[in-house]
Amino acid sequence: MLLLGDLVPDFTAETTMGTINLYEWLGDGWGILFSHPKDFTPVCTTELSEVARLKPEFDRRDTKAVGLSVDSAESHLQWAGDIGDFSGTELNFPLVADPKREVAELYGMIHPRELETLTVRSLFIIDPRKRLRLSITYPAAVGRNFSEILRVLDALQRVDRFPISTPANWSPGQEVIVSGSLDDSEARVSFPAGVRIVKPYLRFTPDPA
Ligand code: BEZ
Numbered sequence: 001m002l003l004l005g006d007l008v009p010d011f012t013a014e015t016t017m018g019t020i021n022l023y024e025w026l027g028d029g030w031g032i033l034f035s036h037p038k039d040f041t042p043v044c045t046t047e048l049s050e051v052a053r054l055k056p057e058f059d060r061r062d063t064k065a066v067g068l069s070v071d072s073a074e075s076h077l078q079w080a081g082d083i084g085d086f087s088g089t090e091l092n093f094p095l096v097a098d099p100k101r102e103v104a105e106l107y108g109m110i111h112p113r114e115l116e117t118l119t120v121r122s123l124f125i126i127d128p129r130k131r132l133r134l135s136i137t138y139p140a141a142v143g144r145n146f147s148e149i150l151r152v153l154d155a156l157q158r159v160d161r162f163p164i165s166t167p168a169n170w171s172p173g174q175e176v177i178v179s180g181s182l183d184d185s186e187a188r189v190s191f192p193a194g195v196r197i198v199k200p201y202l203r204f205t206p207d208p209a
């Protein structure tokens with residue numbers, strides 16, 4: 001089982017954009033590796049369409065998306081036309097063909113009591129050091145909220161830049177939480193825009209980004 005902070009497993013696999021090595025393809029940027037159960041199915045079509053539509057948002061966050069299922073590359077390529085029809089955007093990121101379930105096993109994407117042999121809706125955010133920073137697993141019948149994935153990317157990129165964390169339901173532009181590693185005077189130096197102290201352990205500052 002992959003845990004947060006682990007180095008994610010590297011792999012080389014056939015995709016809709018040719019053979020790709022994950023580490024090389026991600027380079028120094030961020031990545032999202034996500035699985036779907038099956039090509040030519042409704043929820044999956046809406047999900048992949050949404051990721052294609054959001055590509056400019058992922059680009060702005062220096063993040064590349066990679067999809068995966070146990071279908072073949074030929075199947076993925078045929079299905080790509082439907083994704084284009086539905087989203088109005090061509091399939092603009094690679095879809096891994098994993099018919100032998102090699103990558104699926106490496107990443108624990110098969111949950112047999114949910115779907116016996118198909119991948120469930122797993123999603124991994126991978127940082128530039130190839131460390132796992134977020135892992136979510138959704139059931140077959142529930143499509144994921146990719147706005148939430150963008151929100152988590154924004155939060156992770158903030159906490160890597162500043163000594164902060166982000167509160168419940170945070171979105172960019174809202175106050176963030178000052179790290180407990182700074183005392184009040186250090187916090188005021190680090191965050192000249194101001195520090196709002198609610199409790200000694202709960203201090204807010206305007207979004208520093
Ligand atoms: C779907 O995408 O709609 C779906 C795929 C596999 C199982 C259940 C639903």
